[in-house]
Amino acid sequence: MVTAKRVSGLLVLFSSMSYAQTTPPNIASLESEAVERIALFANTLKSELGEAIQQGGLVAGIDVCQMKAPAIAESLSINGWKVARKSSKNRNPNNKPDGWEAEKIAELLDMLRNSESIENVTFSTTRDGQFRFAKAIKVAPVCLACHGEKISPEVKQALNNHYPNDLATGYKLGDLRGIFSVSKTLETP
Template sequence: MLSLRNIMLCTALLSPSLYAETNSATLETQAAERATEFATTLKSALAAAIKQGGLVEGINVCKMQAPAISDSLSTDGWTVARKSTKNRNPNNKPDDWEAEKIAQLLDMIRNTESIDNVTFSTSKDGQFRFAKAIKVAPVCLNCHGQTIAPEVKQALSEHYPNDLATGYRLGDLRGIFSITKELETSEP
């Protein structure tokens, strides 16, 4: 499959002026692409690890790969992250803007509105910001659900003594993809 990232890179090579375009629609598209790339890369790494070594190996992969994948996509002024108020890794604690978006999504869920295609974006304080919901799918319940196998529980408590990210049910809001771009302050 041709990755979105490659398409973006090719676009940059063919047309630098297009890439430099900083209107908010373009930024929104680019942010959404980075969020999708993060999700698909992580999901396939996780699925491969679980297939090969089971859930405990999956935990190792999440611990090592999730930050590595987010670093590898955090280029050209972008920062790609996952944030949750009920987080496993305390580094994934939301800031004020992110916490506000999580609260808005939870409100929508309470009002039985669909959050599937909801995105938020804004430009302020020299940054473009984008957020999108992450929902709990069946595979996630193994490590974030209400009933977790003893060996998985054990491995989680070794790596994450302050784990807040269990007790979720299918379809719950697990957190958000939070994508930030530092905006150029002066145009040439």
């Protein structure tokens, strides 16, 4: 069966060619780019929020979070990257975690329950042609005015107006607020 042999020979040739042309994703560089994007997101939002609160108080801060958080995430979501904040107990229902994100949130909550530090914990994986990366977001003192247990009536009112299904209150200092979630679509060979 000469033809069959030829065909299989060609297949071997093609598969080894495509193997040679496919550069495996460089995970270390994807991870450092993900960390960079998270830092940009966090720092940009932090400065916009700080400025708004200083100028117009917490209610102005809520407006900025609503307008700017999704816009900043969008501006960092280019070239196949996607940057977001996700939480199971979310304020904006668009920030609901998907399966992988919910799994990582559950793992972080387990670590907190076991009194393990989650400060520098990150997760990364490649699956279904996607690089995925997640990092914990903890509740700091400044977050409590809008996410804590005691929220002033005017803040409560403003939150109610913007987010009738708000789940993101009642947090305590050091709680897990959510995760930064970053993904990149990997090039197909």
